[in-house]
Amino acid sequence: MKEVEITANPMLIQPGRQGACLDDFSDRAASEVISFHQSLSGYEPTPLINLTALSRSLSLGQIWLKDESKRFGLNAFKVLGGSYAMGRLLAEKIGRSLSDLGFAGLSTDEAKAKVGTLTFVTATDGNHGRGVAWTAQKLGHKAVVFMPKGSAQIRADNIRATGAQCHITDLNYDDAVRLADSKARENGWIMVQDTAWEGYRDIPRWIMQGYMTLAQEIADQLAARRQPAPTHVFLQAGVGSFAGAVLGRLTKAWGPQAPKAIIVEPHLANCHYRSFSAGDGNPKIVGGLMETIMAGLACGEPSTLSWPVLRDYSIAAVSCADHIAANGMRLLGAPKEGDEQVVSGESGAVCAGLLEYLTSTGAGKEMAGSLGLGKDSRVLLISTEGDTSPEMYRRVVWYGQHPDLERKLENA
Ligand SMILES: Cc1ncc(COP(=O)(O)O)c(C=O)c1O
Structure with a gap:
């Protein structure tokens, strides 16, 4: 494959045709979720940064970057999902609404008497499992976490630091999910997985x-600064839950003003790209170990819940070589004068690297044209993690691992 491959989405809904239902992302649902997160101690909206100098140098109108490395001190956005799902689940067991209980109400003596001590289990590249383990610890429950082969030791150590059990397996991500599910059944544990499949929908929906x-913070932050909605949003995808949720909410919040969404994946785990390329409306699966530096995106099977949202509302999918993510880490870590520095990890930075590719190379500029990206575009990027593996971060940013060999030749 070339370093970047793009496919327009032939299934994008056309005017007059009804797309996937977005009721899960309504104003009411969003305000319930945000109130729950506000009830956690240490909640603060993460920064939305205006990268003015970068946008000027890439000949774009504006670049907004949401920095999720600042989320609850956990260096990634993922805890937002696990904590809310565990909250909903416990509230059901307690027999009260989550809005009444808030986070503190989930672990009172009364709540404990009703639910006892539970064990939550999940599979993860690191970020989701850390969020589940952190939430379990805060609520006085237990967690067991399975990781795919090749997972960074530091990510497992961070999970164990919350008191959870954590095992690095010999399996790829999707098989680690199946293992976690079978352990849940065997032991009566509760599976908290960030992807859906036939018969498993409530928790991944939450x-x-x-x-x-x-996504709501972004809408509120832009409104507070009296800024219009972005014209484009780049969303990195593993199973697609993150991209589906953000796209669903932004589409609900902004209606016809919602940005054009582009889904971004690593070459070796490009299941959405392949699904768009096939164009028959059905998700395609990628197998094998999916060795990519973008550990959070190394998932080969689209979630059955997010797939219809991405299929109907995103305009294109892009498949990228690892050095595109590495370039993103470098360019956010060593910003142009006047821009704020952002420490962005491998899965967090790929969209920034892609944006630079699209605006600065010959092949990229053709693709940018097909996306309608140009000097009037207002682009939204979400850096979904910081340096969750500091060793990998330094290898890339300090020592130049995953160099952009093509670009070196171009500029020589
Ligand atoms: C940092 C980071 N970004 C993006 C994603 C993609 O999320 P999803 O698997 O919901 O597509 C992940 C998933 O683990 C992640 O860890």
Whole structure:
């Protein structure tokens, strides 16, 4: 494959045709979710940064970047989903609404007497599992976490630091999910997975709803600065729950003004790109170990819940080589004068790297034209994680691992 491949979405809904239902992302649902997160101690909206110098140098109108490395001190956005889903689940067991209980109400003596001590189980590249383990610890429950082969030790250590059990398996992400599910059945544990499949929908739906907090914060932050909606949003995808949730909420919040959404994946885990390319409306699956530096995006099976949203409302999918993510890490870490520095990890930075590619290379500029990206565009990027593996971050940013060899030749 070339370093970047793009496919327009042939299934994008056309005027007059009804798209996937977005009721899960309504104003009411979003305000319930954000109130829940506000009830957690340490809640603060993450920064929405205006990268003025970068937008000027890439000949774009504006670049907004939401920095999720600042989320609850956990260095990634994922806890928004796990915490909300665990809250909903516990509220059901307690027999009261989550809005009444808030986070504190989930672990009172009365609540404990009703639910006892539970064990939550999940599979993760790191960020989701850390969020589940952190929430379990705060609420006085237990967590067991399974990770795919090749997972960074530091990510497992961060999970264990919350008191959870954590195992790095020999499996790829999707098989680690199946393992976690079978362990849940065997042991009577509760599976909290950030992807849906036939017969498993409530928890992943709540997880997606939990991610709405960051999308709603963006809408509120732009409104507070009297800024119009972005024209384009780039959304990185693993199983697609994050992209589906953000796109669902932004579409609900902004209606016809919602930005054009582009889904971004690594070459070796490009299941959405392949699904768009096939164009028959059905999600396609990628197998194998999916070795990419973008650990959070190394998922080969689209979630059955987010797929209809992405299929109907995003305009294109892009598949990227690892050095595109590495370039994104470097350019956000060493900003142009006047712009704020952002420490962005491998999965967090790929969209920034892609934007630079699209606006600065010959092949990229053709693709940018097909996306309607130009000097009047207002682009939204979400850096979904910070340096969740500091060693990998330094290898890329300090020592130049995953260099852009093509670009070196171009500029020589
Ligand atoms: C940092 C980061 N960004 C993006 C994603 C993609 O989320 P999803 O799997 O919901 O597509 C993940 C998933 O783990 C992640 O860890």
